[in-house]
Amino acid sequence: MGVAGCGKSTIGEGLAGELGGIYVEGDELHPQANIDKMSAGEPLNDDDRMPWLTKIAQALVEHSKRQDGPVFVGCSALKRIYRDHIRNEAEAPVTFVYLDGSRELIEGRMSARKGHFMPTSLLDSQFADLQPPQHDERFIRVDISAEPTKIIAQATASLAELNPQTA
Template identity: 45%
Template sequence: MGVSGTGKTSVGERIADRLGLDFVEGDSHHPQVNIDKMTAGTPLTDEDRMPWLRTLAALVGERYADGRSTVLTCSALRRGYRDVLRTGVPRGKMFFVHLHAPFAVLEQRMTQRTKHFMPTSLLQSQVDTLEPLEADEPGVVVDVTPGLDEVVRAALAALEPAEPRA
């Protein structure tokens, strides 16, 4: 989880690969209307996000029911959004890795991206929307300022005692 530019896809793919888990890129499940809205520089509303979040919860839930754990990349900016995602699996079976970095680092990364629909102009709205993990939400915050390998190592170290998760 985390705002745009934190490397959720890169980190998530590597974690899934190293742990032999399924990988789901949340952004690839946005309806086209959401993608169009973000591409135009308009932040999504809760109404825009809810069908998408329910779809992601269902995808994770289907895999869990089949005995497969999943690494899901998704902004999951608010507690309520994470609550929706948790509906896909039994209580206590979801662990969040909150990828975080200073605004300036994320802004620089976003300006260098060429294949993503999220414009840099929406970063501040995501930062403003972000609600950090609460004490009762299983998860960890990982600083993504270091290189990708170090970030993945930190995330994997946090996941070790938590495995297996959905």
Template identity: 50%
Template structure:
């Protein structure tokens, strides 16, 4: 039996999306990962159409029909950012359902690595209660968990990290898993 380290389980990708429910730390971790990789960071919240923002502000969960144009806009922007820098781009997006992750990958036309910030309802609820978000009320947290289809690292291109780790530890865990990025000139 070999004691060699196991091979990377995900497909190499130049588009990385930090995902999870609201208040899991997507924007914070995504921005820190972008800095560590010298890569552009795009916060998915900025790509929602105003109608989506108003629905969420009113405490109304988004439907799939609300999400498709948002996911398409964010994916296009991430692909453009990666192309422009001839390297990698990092985004933050809830990507709660497998169909959303599949849509993002299909729209990108290339592999996308999802970094799933895994946390319990209790931990995330405490975080959400301690912060003020522009339009995401705490009343929507239950709908986020109801929508979440936890990504399966055996069948999806995902790296799972616990939200309870410090941001710098999460970034170190992710960057240590990205040896394929050394082929891109910006990250060496």
């Protein structure tokens, strides 16, 4: 979880590979109306996001039932209510991997990527909505300033500490 451009896809895919699980690209679960809205430079609101967040939780449930190993889903989950919705819909423990980085770093990464529907102009709205996970939520925080392999290694170690039976 984290703002657009923080590396959810790269790190999620890496974690799934490292831990023998699967990665689900959350962007692919967005309804076309959400993609169109973001492509036009309009930020999503809570009403836009809730059906998408339900699909995120459904993906977690579906793959968990198939026992595909650890399931990683890329999802911004910017607000506490979004994370609570995912947890409630999944009806199982969900650990959030919070990919935390500076606005400057993320803006640079977003500017360099090609072919993504999320314009850099929406980054301010992402940071405005961001409510970092709190102590009473199940999460790990990972600084994204390092290279992806180091971020994945740090996240893997932190997940092993939090969930020793699954790592």
